[in-house]
Amino acid sequence: DTGVSQNPRHKITKRGQNVTFRCDPISEHNRLYWYRQTLGQGPEFLTYFQNEAQLEKSRLLSDRFSAERPKGSFSTLEIQRTEQGDSAMYLCASSSQLARETQYFGPGTRLLVL
Amino acid sequence: GNSVTQMEGPVTLSEEAFLTINCTYTATGYPSLFWYVQYPGEGLQLLLKATKADDKGSNKGFEATYRKETTSFHLEKGSVQVSDSAVYFCALSDRDTGNQFYFGTGTSLTVIP
Numbered sequence: 001d002t003g004v005s006q007n008p009r010h011k012i013t014k015r016g017q018n019v020t021f022r023c024d025p026i027s028e029h030n031r032l033y034w035y036r037q038t039l040g041q042g043p044e045f046l047t048y049f050q051n052e053a054q055l056e057k058s059r060l061l062s063d064r065f066s067a068e069r070p071k072g073s074f075s076t077l078e079i080q081r082t083e084q085g086d087s088a089m090y091l092c093a094s095s096s097q098l099a100r101e102t103q104y105f106g107p108g109t110r111l112l113v114l
Numbered sequence: 115g116n117s118v119t120q121m122e123g124p125v126t127l128s129e130e131a132f133l134t135i136n137c138t139y140t141a142t143g144y145p146s147l148f149w150y151v152q153y154p155g156e157g158l159q160l161l162l163k164a165t166k167a168d169d170k171g172s173n174k175g176f177e178a179t180y181r182k183e184t185t186s187f188h189l190e191k192g193s194v195q196v197s198d199s200a201v202y203f204c205a206l207s208d209r210d211t212g213n214q215f216y217f218g219t220g221t222s223l224t225v226i227p
């Protein structure tokens with residue numbers, strides 16, 4: 001069990017650029033979640049997948065955001081035309097079929113939009 | 115809807131002091147309750163959990179009891195150590211909303227020797 005991994009750990013980009021983050025969940029965890037955490041706040045839900053199906057999206061997930069989990073394993077989160085307000089820590093978590101209520105978090109990707 | 119209200123920080127305690135961090139919740143269903151800890155420069159780690167009323171979660175000397183009558187899940191530790199310095203998040207998970215987590219704003223704890 002290697003835990004949830006996220007890449008890159010840090011990303012600095014200029015406003016208007018596109019960025020993509022990757023999350024590798026714990027092996028055989030069928031649920032994968034994305035959250036956003038801004039400074040001094042708790043994480044806020046963005047979206048989640050059960051296997052390859054995206055089952056729910058938060059209203060925080062504007063049309064500039066898209067997430068995929070094409071083979072039900074790793075997931076990507078893309079932000080198009082980044083804005084300074086997108087600067088945050090993006091967290092990924094996964095859970096298993098047998099213990100859906102417990103999520104295990106990755107270290108996060110810290111995004112800074114200049 | 116679902117939400118978590120957490121005691122505001124920061125909290126500063128001397129080593130071996132007693133710790134309480136208050137957490138209350140509102141939920142439409144029957145949530146599971148969690149405490150996560152975030153050490154400096156690290157990701158969120160599960161500290162303890164309780165999945166039904168009157169359950170007590172415990173780990174590393176920390177405890178929290180799921181109190182449905184007061185909709186609370188307060189975190190306690192009898193004797194804190196410097197290594198407990200971190201940010202603590204209370205959270206709930208409700209299967210009626212896909213088990214997405216609702217987090218409190220976090221409480222920063224600093225323990226001084």
